[in-house]
Amino acid sequence: MENNIEITVLYEISKALSEHLELKRSLYKVLEILSNSTQMVRGTICLRDPVQDEILIEVAHGLSENAMRRGRYKIGEGITGRVIATGEAVTIPKISEEPLFLDRTASRRSGSGQEVSFICVPVKRRNTVIGALSVDRAYDESYSLETGRRLLSIVAVMIAMHVVNLETIRFEGKRLREENQRLQAELENKYHIQNIIGNSNKMREVYQMISQVCQSNTNVLIRGESGTGKELAANSLHYNSHRAHHPFVKVNCAALPSSLIESELFGHEKGAFTGAIARRLGLFELAHKGTLFLDEIGEAAPFFQSKLLRVVESKTFMRVGGAFPIYSDFRLLVATNRKLEEDVASGGFRQDLFYRLNLYTIEIPPLRNRKEDIPLIAEFYLKRFAQAYNRPIAGISTNAMLALREYDWPGNVRELINVIERAVITCPGDLITTKHLPFDTGEDHEISDLNLRDIERFCICVALRRTENNKSKAADLLGISRKTLGEKLKTYDLDDLVEI
Numbered sequence: 158m159e160n161n162i163e164i165t166v167l168y169e170i171s172k173a174l175s176e177h178l179e180l181k182r183s184l185y186k187v188l189e190i191l192s193n194s195t196q197m198v199r200g201t202i203c204l205r206d207p208v209q210d211e212i213l214i215e216v217a218h219g220l221s222e223n224a225m226r227r228g229r230y231k232i233g234e235g236i237t238g239r240v241i242a243t244g245e246a247v248t249i250p251k252i253s254e255e256p257l258f259l260d261r262t263a264s265r266r267s268g269s270g271q272e273v274s275f276i277c278v279p280v281k282r283r284n285t286v287i288g289a290l291s292v293d294r295a296y297d298e299s300y301s302l303e304t305g306r307r308l309l310s311i312v313a314v315m316i317a318m319h320v321v322n323l324e325t326i327r328f329e330g331k332r333l334r335e336e337n338q339r340l341q342a343e344l345e346n347k348y349h350i351q352n353i354i355g356n357s358n359k360m361r362e363v364y365q366m367i368s369q370v371c372q373s374n375t376n377v378l379i380r381g382e383s384g385t386g387k388e389l390a391a392n393s394l395h396y397n398s399h400r401a402h403h404p405f406v407k408v409n410c411a412a413l414p415s416s417l418i419e420s421e422l423f424g425h426e427k428g429a430f431t432g433a434i435a436r437r438l439g440l441f442e443l444a445h446k447g448t449l450f451l452d453e454i455g456e457a458a459p460f461f462q463s464k465l466l467r468v469v470e471s472k473t474f475m476r477v478g479g480a481f482p483i484y485s486d487f488r489l490l491v492a493t494n495r496k497l498e499e500d501v502a503s504g505g506f507r508q509d510l511f512y513r514l515n516l517y518t519i520e521i522p523p524l525r526n527r528k529e530d531i532p533l534i535a536e537f538y539l540k541r542f543a544q545a546y547n548r549p550i551a552g553i554s555t556n557a558m559l560a561l562r563e564y565d566w567p568g569n570v571r572e573l574i575n576v577i578e579r580a581v582i583t584c585p586g587d588l589i590t591t592k593h594l595p596f597d598t599g600e601d602h603e604i605s606d607l608n609l610r611d612i613e614r615f616c617i618c619v620a621l622r623r624t625e626n627n628k629s630k631a632a633d634l635l636g637i638s639r640k641t642l643g644e645k646l647k648t649y650d651l652d653d654l655v656e657i
Contacts, residue, residue, distance in 0.1 A: 166190060166195065166308065166312075170187050170190050170191075170312055174316070174318075175555050179551070180320070187202070187316065189218065195294070195305070199220060201218075201237075202214075202215050202280070202316065203237055203291070205241060205288055211230065211231060212232065212234075212288075213229055219293070236255070236275065236277055237291060240277045240279050241289050242286075246278040246306050248277075248302040249275040250302060251274065252272075252273050253272060255275075274293070274294050275292070276292050276306050277290070278313045280320075282320065283633050314636060318620070321634055354534045356530065363521060367394060370519075371397040372399060375488075375517050376490070376514055377491070377516070377518070378454075378518045379518075380492070380493060380494075380519070380520050381522070382494050382521075382523045384572055385521040387452070387492040387521055388450070391407075391490045391492060394448070395488075398488070400488060405450065406440050406444040406447065406487075407452065408452065409453055419477050420437065422440050422474075423442075423477060424476040424477070425476050426476050426477065427478075430477065430478070433477075439474070442474075444485060444487035448487065448488045448490060449489055450491070451491045452492045453492065455494070455497055455500060455506065456495075462510050465510060472484055472485055489514070491514050497515075524566040532561075536553070538573075543581055548581055549587050550586075551587045551588060554588055556591050560594055561573070564596060617631070617649065628646075
């Protein structure tokens with residue numbers, strides 16, 4: 158029964174820590190769970206101030222704000238100070254019999270006469286003690302303080318991992334933002350990248366290719382899966398060219414009805430057909446001195462392909478019902494999610510047209526091949542949608558961000574944007590968690606099937622996942638030696654997951 162209670166407490170604490178990115182909020186939740194589950198009367202989590210070299214109460218349960226402010230200790234002072242100085246846990250059956258117990262918070266002077274037991278364990282990051290977790294509970298001769306110490310020691314490890322994770326997330330987020338800003342500033346004089354987000358190596362290659370060709374008149378074929386951002390690349394090519402102040406005309410070839418293609422693209426003269434009550438300029442003509450972007454070129458009908466070939470080669474065309482050729486000085490950009498080489502081989506796409514269009518190719522990588530960009534994209538659109546919907550959402554939980562990174566994104570950036578927008582709409586609080594994601598994150602499991610070995614195995618797996626299976630970094634994250642981690646990997650049959 159006692160084991161089941163421990164498992165439940167550890168599971169709830171693990172879930173709470175993974176759902177909150179704000180330190181104090183997550184630590185208060187830990188104390189709340191301990192209070193509800195372990196008959197804790199009072200509890201504190203103290204963290205060491207490295208600047209003042211003092212111990213301050215970060216969060217507390219059962220203490221007033223005044224009491225918390227009084228709870229300041231020097232390293233080595235009192236029981237809490239000694240625990241932080243030595244890194245060793247302390248259990249006191251009766252605090253009235255312990256002369257070193259300072260009661261600096263004055264929270265145990267109620268005069269009720271009730272005897273109190275005290276447990277204090279260190280919170281360690283690697284080999285450094287960064288704080289302490291302490292609990293008061295009513296004295297009970299039948300209660301094993303060793304059991305309580307063991308439980309709190311596990312909780313302290315989880316707290317330390319959480320503190321490290323938050324620091325890592327903040328550092329990585331800051332580094333990614335700074336790197337992205339550096340890249341944007343570096344490329345600012347070459348071209349403006351509007352809403353193209355990412356600083357992965359693959360996206361840097363895309364930026365470089367846009368930089369190389371944006372000022373030329375060369376036809377560009379933009380390739381990539383649906384939702385990767387081909388139209389954004391076309392925008393960047395146009396608005397950073399010498400044609401930027403002239404029209405940018407966009408056409409979706411798949412959306413044009415075959416009966417209207419000629420009239421839409423080439424225009425028509427008055428009376429050319431029933432309903433042609435006035436002259437109409439076509440899109441090729443409207444793009445004069447500017448850029449014409451033909452999206453989904455692979456869906457173009459065969460008869461349109463032949464007409465397009467002539468226009469691409471000569472830059473001239475005739476309106477429907479017209480008698481004279483018209484010249485248009487346009488730059489042509491085309492995009493497709495199809496493998497045009499296969500369409501050429503099967504006869505579905507003209508080979509000569511393919512050669513004319515494929516003078517310069519930019520390949521936009523799928524999101525699954527640049528997963529390091531996902532946090533930047535998610536945070537960018539989270540801020541945008543939170544503002545648009547007037548929602549006070551501060552961030553995305555650790556587990557939710559991990560789930561976003563692990564998902565394969567068949568719909569690419571477009572799908573990610575939709576997922577973030579949906580999460581902003583459905584999230585009732587200030588933090589997006591895995592339950593606000595529309596796909597299975599694999600995190601629902603029954604706590605009755607867990608034991609302390611499962612908890613330890615779970616923590617090791619999380620550490621390996623967050624360090625991308627780096628054994629040394631995972632050991633540091635867990636606060637154990639590399640040798641100990643190696644032994645535990647063998648114990649839990651995890652040693653095949655990393656390079657030994």
